[in-house]
Amino acid sequence: MKKVLVIVQDSPFNTLRPSEGFRMTMGLSLADNEVSLLLMEDGVFNLLPLKAEAIGSPSIQTYLEYFPKVHVQLYAESGALAERKIRSLPDGVRTISYQEASKLISTAEVVIPFR
Amino acid sequence: MDTHTPEKRGLAVGFLMTTSPEHQNSHTVFRLIEALLAAGHQASLFLMDDGIYHIVRIESPNSPAARLEKLMKDGLSVSLCTQSAEGRGIFEADGLPGIGWLSQHELARIVARSDRFLAFGA
Numbered sequence: 001m002k003k004v005l006v007i008v009q010d011s012p013f014n015t016l017r018p019s020e021g022f023r024m025t026m027g028l029s030l031a032d033n034e035v036s037l038l039l040m041e042d043g044v045f046n047l048l049p050l051k052a053e054a055i056g057s058p059s060i061q062t063y064l065e066y067f068p069k070v071h072v073q074l075y076a077e078s079g080a081l082a083e084r085k086i087r088s089l090p091d092g093v094r095t096i097s098y099q100e101a102s103k104l105i106s107t108a109e110v111v112i113p114f115r
Numbered sequence: 116m117d118t119h120t121p122e123k124r125g126l127a128v129g130f131l132m133t134t135s136p137e138h139q140n141s142h143t144v145f146r147l148i149e150a151l152l153a154a155g156h157q158a159s160l161f162l163m164d165d166g167i168y169h170i171v172r173i174e175s176p177n178s179p180a181a182r183l184e185k186l187m188k189d190g191l192s193v194s195l196c197t198q199s200a201e202g203r204g205i206f207e208a209d210g211l212p213g214i215g216w217l218s219q220h221e222l223a224r225i226v227a228r229s230d231r232f233l234a235f236g237a
Binding site for chain 2: 002004016017020023024026027028029030031032033110112113114115
């Protein structure tokens, strides 16, 4: 089993890329991979209770619900959350420090910074 | 069971490209793949999002599709995310023959079986 880490650093609405990163993360779990998704910088804005469909954007809510079922672990970097004053998180999100994020990156066999 | 070491059979190198042909990534990825194939390695390329535009046939010897076609003749395996393509109005008849019109499942398989994996995004 290969350890795969996807990193999303961008906020949800400038482009469709962040939601594509979530879709790809879900897809990566379909083979023999141990998949994690790390939200850093503005990527943590994806954890807000957004109503993306109201502006015709794809919603990531489904992915948040399904990640635990397909054993995808979702991480958010704590400094990015604090800087953006995001205190309430969806279930299943694990907050980690920058040092822990570095360790995640160094122990992954494949890192995909998705933009 | 595969008893060959990656060095003996060549590395399996996977590529993901999500940017359109105007991005520098195209040139970089194509040159890397060219060098890897020439050195006896295996290469697989998965296209999603704007990376899909590489497969669109344009009548020019220097078009991205023409470069891709040459690499495929040299052994490159190319597949794509059908959802990304159809969302851009690109269908199988618009693209090069020999490309796998698949799903994110194929990307998952490429990642799982690659000795090395490189992602090229914006």
